[in-house]
Amino acid sequence: MEEDIIIRARGVNFFYGSFKALSDITIDFARNKVTALIGPSGCGKSTLLRLFNRMNDLIDGARVEGEILFEGESIYAPEIDPVQIRQQIGMVFQKPNPFPKSIFDNITFAPKLAGIRDRDSLEALVEESLKQAVLWDEVKDILGKSAMTLSGGQQQRLCIARALAMKPEVLLMDEPTSALDPISTAKIEELIDELKKHYTIIIVTHNMQQAARVSEFTGFFYIGKLIEFGKTEKIFTTPDVKQTEDYITGRFG
Amino acid sequence: MNREKQADMNPGITANKTMININKARYLRQTLFFGLVLLAAFTITLTLLGIVAFLFFNGFRAISWDFLTLAPTDAMTKGGIMPAIVGTLYLTFGAIAVALPLGVASAIYLTEYAKQGVFIRIIRIGVNCLAGVPSVVFGLFGLGFFVVFLRFGSSILAGSLTLGILILPTIIGATEEALKAVPQTFREAALALGVSKWSAIAKIVLPSAVPGIMTGSILGIGRAAGETAPIMFTAAAFYTAALPKSIFDEVMALPYHIYVLATAGVNIEQTRPLQYGTALTLIALVLGIDLVAIVIRGIIRKKKRW
Numbered sequence: 001m002e003e004d005i006i007i008r009a010r011g012v013n014f015f016y017g018s019f020k021a022l023s024d025i026t027i028d029f030a031r032n033k034v035t036a037l038i039g040p041s042g043c044g045k046s047t048l049l050r051l052f053n054r055m056n057d058l059i060d061g062a063r064v065e066g067e068i069l070f071e072g073e074s075i076y077a078p079e080i081d082p083v084q085i086r087q088q089i090g091m092v093f094q095k096p097n098p099f100p101k102s103i104f105d106n107i108t109f110a111p112k113l114a115g116i117r118d119r120d121s122l123e124a125l126v127e128e129s130l131k132q133a134v135l136w137d138e139v140k141d142i143l144g145k146s147a148m149t150l151s152g153g154q155q156q157r158l159c160i161a162r163a164l165a166m167k168p169e170v171l172l173m174d175e176p177t178s179a180l181d182p183i184s185t186a187k188i189e190e191l192i193d194e195l196k197k198h199y200t201i202i203i204v205t206h207n208m209q210q211a212a213r214v215s216e217f218t219g220f221f222y223i224g225k226l227i228e229f230g231k232t233e234k235i236f237t238t239p240d241v242k243q244t245e246d247y248i249t250g251r252f253g
Numbered sequence: 254m255n256r257e258k259q260a261d262m263n264p265g266i267t268a269n270k271t272m273i274n275i276n277k278a279r280y281l282r283q284t285l286f287f288g289l290v291l292l293a294a295f296t297i298t299l300t301l302l303g304i305v306a307f308l309f310f311n312g313f314r315a316i317s318w319d320f321l322t323l324a325p326t327d328a329m330t331k332g333g334i335m336p337a338i339v340g341t342l343y344l345t346f347g348a349i350a351v352a353l354p355l356g357v358a359s360a361i362y363l364t365e366y367a368k369q370g371v372f373i374r375i376i377r378i379g380v381n382c383l384a385g386v387p388s389v390v391f392g393l394f395g396l397g398f399f400v401v402f403l404r405f406g407s408s409i410l411a412g413s414l415t416l417g418i419l420i421l422p423t424i425i426g427a428t429e430e431a432l433k434a435v436p437q438t439f440r441e442a443a444l445a446l447g448v449s450k451w452s453a454i455a456k457i458v459l460p461s462a463v464p465g466i467m468t469g470s471i472l473g474i475g476r477a478a479g480e481t482a483p484i485m486f487t488a489a490a491f492y493t494a495a496l497p498k499s500i501f502d503e504v505m506a507l508p509y510h511i512y513v514l515a516t517a518g519v520n521i522e523q524t525r526p527l528q529y530g531t532a533l534t535l536i537a538l539v540l541g542i543d544l545v546a547i548v549i550r551g552i553i554r555k556k557k558r559w
Contacts, residue, residue, distance in 0.1 A: 087447030110446035
């Protein structure tokens with residue numbers, strides 16, 4: 001069975017200065033599926049995630065080798081503008097990080113800079129994004145209020161709405177629920193299930209139940225290497241590699 | 254059983270006593286240090302209040318509507334200080350107009366764009382040295398460069414530029430601190446949305462840093478309004494009743510007026526009340542500007558809290 005692949009990584013190495021954080025990663029991400037990246041702290045899963053929207057560019061002394069293709073095009077090609085990549089590949093961070101602006105302005109911030117000026121379109125965009133992030137009903141009457149007044153879980157859904165407002169094709173999620181309570185976590189997981197109809201989602205998580213619940217594919221990382229990758233069901237029931245099994249059953253990590 | 258219990262409890266009791274002693278010593282030490290820091294804080298506040306009270310009691314009798322709205326008369330032994338108030342306002346806002354854009358731009362470059370290295374270290378050392386240069390040196394530089402070389406003459410323009418350079422390190426320092434205090438997550442969040450680095454700085458980072466930048470400006474305003482040496486050769490007139498018509502005119506200024514009355518006036522003793530009155534006006538002016546800025550800063554802080 002040949003999946004429709006949206007992002008391909010081929011033989012990717014990544015260095016922080018002289019420290020090799022990722023070695024020889026080859027992995028494919030299927031369109032409109034949820035792929036989970038799991039592994040113990042420091043295994044390189046977040047580093048890999050940040051390669052896909054070139055966020056590692058911001059780190060001094062960072063270096064990438066190998067090839068990462070998005071829709072068949074190398075995102076590290078010299079003619080590629082990282083700003084363009086980040087418009088197509090959105091990101092949600094570990095801690096909710098809304099801007100100290102109103103809820104409305106949080107969502108319209110990037111679209112406005114991308115050229116949407118018309119008030120009606122912006123209002124429609126805000127409503128659409130908030131509805132997609134299942135936050136609309138809670139905030140529709142307080143759009144002018146500061147985003148900082150929302151709860152942690154609401155802030156995180158606002159950050160998701162903010163990312164969706166740019167209409168990306170891929171959504172990268174870096175431990176999006178690790179700072180949230182169980183109820184907010186459940187809401188975000190439901191949301192992920194809904195979002196995968198329209199978006200490709202790559203999620204880094206420390207929570208193995210979460211990976212099992214939300215993802216179709218899972219990659220297990222250990223000390224900078226991709227140990228095993230496959231259908232989530234298989235990884236969690238009959239993994240091929242002993243290390244994977246040990247991690248999943250909680251023997252280490 | 255009973256004896257065993259007692260034996261168990263005894264060491265406990267002695268331990269408790271030692272604990273109480275340790276706690277007592279700790280409590281005393283804490284009280285002592287708390288007292289010391291309180292004393293330090295009080296000393297500073299009292300000194301400031303002392304200066305203001307001294308000026309107030311010596312100067313308030315000189316203050317009147319005429320004093321604030323008329324030009325000096327009778328060889329500056331009578332009349333008011335209005336031209337000096339206006340001159341100081343022009344020079345102060347001129348200095349801020351010069352230093353704020355330049356200082357904020359430099360700070361943005363230093364904190365957001367420049368790669369750390371030797372070059373940046375040199376710039377930073379330069380900025381710090383600039384902060385330590387005596388103000389009379391700025392005055393001489395202003396005279397040589399703005400007044401003579403650029404032919405601005407002794408003027409508001411030359412004085413504002415000189416004062417602007419003087420307060421530049423203050424503005425740069427405060428802006429750098431303010432920019433560094435903006436959480437890195439704001440930058441990441443903006444960049445991850447696919448906006449350019451400049452947009453992220455201009456629309457997210459800089460607005461969040463505005464309160465800190467205003468603090469720097471408040472300090473700068475106080476410094477610029479109060480300095481005498483830098484404007485002595487570059488802007489300040491000994492006496493002119495006329496208000497400036499352009500930025501190329503000389504002006505009177507409050508600090509220089511105090512200096513003149515106190516050292517070179519016709520009758521130094523007779524004008525003593527005028528000197529105190531002028532000093533009081535200068536302090537009130539600076540505090541007034543600061544107060545407005547602090548209120549605005551408070552409003553912005555409330556809106557930009559994170």
